Structure formats: C-alpha cells, structure tokens
Amino acid sequence: MMLLLLGLILMLLVLRDVIHSVVPRGMSTQFCLAPFLVRRVLWPPFSSLASRITSPHWKAEVLSLFAPTVLLLLLITWILLFTLSVGLIAWALASHFSPAINSPLNAFYVSAASVLTLGTSDFIARSADVKVLMLGDALMGIILTASLISLMFALIGAIQPREALVSMIANLGGSPPSGLAILETFSSMKGHAYMPAFFDECHHWCAEVLETHKSFPILPYFRSNDSLTSWITALGAVLDSISLMLGADPAGDHFSARMTYLIGCKLLNEFTAIFKLTLPEPDDISDDEFHQLYLGLQSAGYSANSEEAAKANFRLLRLRYIAAHRALCDYLVVPIPPYMNKNLVLLPPLSTG
Incomplete structure (x- = not known):
C-alpha cells in the first residue's frame, strides 16, 4: 500500500x-x-x-x-x-x-x-x-x-517579439546600446516626432516580457543573437535614455516615456524578487561622466534644464532601477549598457544640392 x-x-x-x-497562469x-x-x-x-x-x-x-x-x-x-x-x-x-x-x-x-x-x-x-x-x-x-513540443512553440512565440525590439534598440543605440546614443540617433535623423511611438512600443514590450517571462521560468535564460547585448541590456539603455530625457526636460510632453519608465522599473524589481537576488549598492555617476552626457544632450537638443538640475533628476530617476538592473545583469551574465556609445554608426552626411 x-x-x-x-x-x-x-x-x-x-x-x-x-x-x-x-499552462502556468494562476499556479504557485x-x-x-x-x-x-x-x-x-x-x-x-x-x-x-x-x-x-x-x-x-x-x-x-x-x-x-x-x-x-x-x-x-x-x-x-x-x-x-x-x-x-x-x-x-x-x-x-x-x-x-x-x-x-x-x-x-x-x-x-x-x-x-x-x-x-x-x-x-x-x-x-x-x-x-x-x-x-x-x-x-x-x-x-x-x-x-x-x-x-507545445512549450517549445510557446517559447519561440515569446522570444521572437522580444528579440525584434532588442534588435531595434541596438540599431538605435549601438551594441551594447546606451541611453544617450538612443536620444542622439533620434536627434541626428530628425526623428523627435517618432519618439513617442518608440517609447509606446517599449511600453508594450515591457508588459509582454513581464507576462511571458514570469509565466515560463526558462525564458529569461534564452540569449540574444548579439553577444554584446540582451533584453536586460536593452531595457537598461531604454531606461537610461528616459532618465536622461526627463532629467533634462522634466516639463516636456513625454507620456509614453514616463509609462515605459514605470513598467520597466516594475519589471526589473519583480525579477530580482523572483530570482531572490541581493541588490548591490547603486553605483553613482560621477560629475565628469554626467558632464559628458549633458554635452551630448545639449548637442542633441534635450537641454531645457540646467546641468545641475538635470544631474539631480537623472540620479533620482536612475536610483529606482539601477540596483535591480545591475543585479540581473550579474545574475544572467549579460553586458551592462554604457553611458555613452562612441562606436555608434549613423548615416553619413548627405548632400542636399
């Protein structure tokens, strides 16, 4: 018996x-x-x-x-x-x-x-x-x-849209992508009008990743094709770009960027809780590093605020996600997005004559 x-x-x-x-939903x-x-x-x-x-x-x-x-x-x-x-x-x-x-x-x-x-x-x-x-x-x-077999099809269906946006972010911000490079790309190609649509897509992407990757515990471990980036790296670059933009222009009309920032922070913090990770001390950006970022923001047309105010805003916004992001990067062994990407390749200057 x-x-x-x-x-x-x-x-x-x-x-x-x-x-x-x-069928993972609703089960402990x-x-x-x-x-x-x-x-x-x-x-x-x-x-x-x-x-x-x-x-x-x-x-x-x-x-x-x-x-x-x-x-x-x-x-x-x-x-x-x-x-x-x-x-x-x-x-x-x-x-x-x-x-x-x-x-x-x-x-x-x-x-x-x-x-x-x-x-x-x-x-x-x-x-x-x-x-x-x-x-x-x-x-x-x-x-x-x-x-x-059914699980494999579900995983493929979740990975493909995730990696499509990772490739888009790498195209905008380099490999590995940086937040400033994303903003510079929109500015240099006169694409400011398309930024709300981009951040809106990032907002939906974060919601989808949060849903699928919590449901299927193996999904976070699938790698991107590019060895220098990943979905965590790309998300960090997007959050950096939003923090820089809101820090330099807090009064601007950036609804989709703000919503992406909120759900991106939620995604990172929920996964650190799921993986039971110990959060490191958040690394602070130096004054010299931010000065270089601010010069880039100025040249890209995002400097409505003074440098000191922009720096204080950026540090405050970054504090909400940076520790969780660093913990996940270390845990999943993926690159950390740089502050600036000097290897970003844009279109060459084109003649108008």
Whole structure:
C-alpha cells in the first residue's frame, strides 16, 4: 500500500509540474520541479563556469546552450519520474500481472514499456484496473512529449517579439546600446516626432516580457543573437535614455516615456524578487561622466534644464532601477549598457544640392 501511495503522489507531482510549465497562469511554483531545477540547481554552477571565459563571443556561445539543454533535460526528467511513479504502482500490484512481477527492475521495465509506448513486455496485465493503468501510462507518455513540443512553440512565440525590439534598440543605440546614443540617433535623423511611438512600443514590450517571462521560468535564460547585448541590456539603455530625457526636460510632453519608465522599473524589481537576488549598492555617476552626457544632450537638443538640475533628476530617476538592473545583469551574465556609445554608426552626411 505504501508503494502504491508513493507512486500516486509522485505521479501527481509530475503532472502538476508539466501543467504548470505549459499552462502556468494562476499556479504557485511551490513544489514545482522546473523553476527549482533551473534557478537553484543548474544555472548557478553553469553561469559561474561560463563567467570565467574571457572572450565575449565564446562566453555568449556557451551561455546560449543552457536554455535548450534544460528543455531537453526537463523532458527526460519528467518521463523518468513518471515512469518511476508507474513502476512503484506496478510493483505494488505485482500479483495482478501474468507472470507476477518479481523485482523492482521488472516493474520499472513494465512501466517504461508502457510510458514510452514500446508495446513490448513479458508481463501482461490480468485485472481490469491494471489494464486501465497501463493504457493511461501510454497516453501520458504521448502527452508528456506533446507538452514539451507545445512549450517549445510557446517559447519561440515569446522570444521572437522580444528579440525584434532588442534588435531595434541596438540599431538605435549601438551594441551594447546606451541611453544617450538612443536620444542622439533620434536627434541626428530628425526623428523627435517618432519618439513617442518608440517609447509606446517599449511600453508594450515591457508588459509582454513581464507576462511571458514570469509565466515560463526558462525564458529569461534564452540569449540574444548579439553577444554584446540582451533584453536586460536593452531595457537598461531604454531606461537610461528616459532618465536622461526627463532629467533634462522634466516639463516636456513625454507620456509614453514616463509609462515605459514605470513598467520597466516594475519589471526589473519583480525579477530580482523572483530570482531572490541581493541588490548591490547603486553605483553613482560621477560629475565628469554626467558632464559628458549633458554635452551630448545639449548637442542633441534635450537641454531645457540646467546641468545641475538635470544631474539631480537623472540620479533620482536612475536610483529606482539601477540596483535591480545591475543585479540581473550579474545574475544572467549579460553586458551592462554604457553611458555613452562612441562606436555608434549613423548615416553619413548627405548632400542636399
């Protein structure tokens, strides 16, 4: 009876974990295998080893292997645990087979043959309840495989729009992107009128990332194609650009930028709580560094405020997200956005004659 009860409990835990991973909304992560396996067991040693690689390209290549490998490992783990649960039940009902199951190994073999739908077993179920159990095992084996395939499509559907905006931000702000470079690009290409639409898109992007990445615990670990940027790096650059713009022009009509700032800060702080990260002391920008930023803001036409007032505003706005952003960059091993990007390539001067 104890083996039967243990098998049923293990089976329910596996099914709960699969359901949470595929349809995650409204369920607690307590007693779920996937979040624990990813965040507590596999990622810490993997990221620690990858951090020792000096080449940014090879570091990114190694880190990009993590998420796909974990997906495969999850499927194997789910199937093994479910097979073990059925094996415990079969061992508890050993006398209901012909011939009777005489060892735990044979019980596991019967279970694996059923779950993997191999259709080959030396042990035949005699009672109706065991026959139903074996048929249910075969069905669950198919469902487990289909669940991971469904999960992969859901992940791809979440990654593609995320990376599309990351590429757009890198195109505006360089690689890695910087907040000042984003503002300079809009200014140099006379695109001030398009900034509200850009920040509005960033606002929707933050909301979508917050929803999908909280729902699927593996999503934050998928890397960007560019080794010098990531979704966290891009978000930091966008928040820096908003903080610079609002700091220099606090009375301006920047509704979409303000909304993006609010949800971006919320996103960063929620993920530091999800990952249970310790926030570092926020690093402050020096007077000389901000002076260079202010000169860039002046040349780009964003200097409605004095330098001292702009600096005080920027520091105040930045204080709300910078510690969480640095903690996430360190945890996910991604680049920190620079204050300025001197390698940004813009269109060459064009002749009007």
